[in-house]
Amino acid sequence: MNYNMACKRFSLSIFALWVAICGFLLVFCARTARADEQGSIQWDTGLTSCVISGTFEGQGLKEALKPGSATLTRIAFSPGSALTGNASSLFSNCRVLEAVSGSPDTSRVTDMSSMFEGRTKLDSVELAGYRTGQVTSFSKMFKNCVALQTVDLGTFTLDSAPSLASMFE
Numbered sequence: 001m002n003y004n005m006a007c008k009r010f011s012l013s014i015f016a017l018w019v020a021i022c023g024f025l026l027v028f029c030a031r032t033a034r035a036d037e038q039g040s041i042q043w044d045t046g047l048t049s050c051v052i053s054g055t056f057e058g059q060g061l062k063e064a065l066k067p068g069s070a071t072l073t074r075i076a077f078s079p080g081s082a083l084t085g086n087a088s089s090l091f092s093n094c095r096v097l098e099a100v101s102g103s104p105d106t107s108r109v110t111d112m113s114s115m116f117e118g119r120t121k122l123d124s125v126e127l128a129g130y131r132t133g134q135v136t137s138f139s140k141m142f143k144n145c146v147a148l149q150t151v152d153l154g155t156f157t158l159d160s161a162p163s164l165a166s167m168f169e
Helices: 003-031 058-064
Strands: 032-036 039-043 049-057 074-077 082-086 099-101 105-111 124-126 150-152
Touching (some): 058 082
Parallel strands (some): 082 105, 099 124
Antiparallel strands (some): 032 039, 039 049
């Protein structure tokens, strides 16, 4: 074997290794996304459902959900999970979202406006355990959720919000 042929084979081997590593990283990142060191998302194989664990800031979670936004139909919050800060338009990228379940600790969330707005396939939301004492806006929270049949509010409180404009419009 001459020198040029050996170099070509070596280059192809390096390229094949690089492609394999990139493929592994793409699969790994699609299955588990991290918005911060405290929260994680476990995706199913087809990116149609996920389980959220740990703590996420609202806008960080919105970004972390982007890989499955075109196919994500179900979101479940695991026990002990938490949301903090601004959760406005949280699920705006999840166009085909049908259901959200579980009760993350929401005691440090300040804004839930437009959280589910425009999710036309959303038919059930479980908010029974949400603690909303710090939330100052619920406006447009369920606006244009035309398929919404069930909203479990449980102990959900609206006392801290000065306006509930268009919450269920």
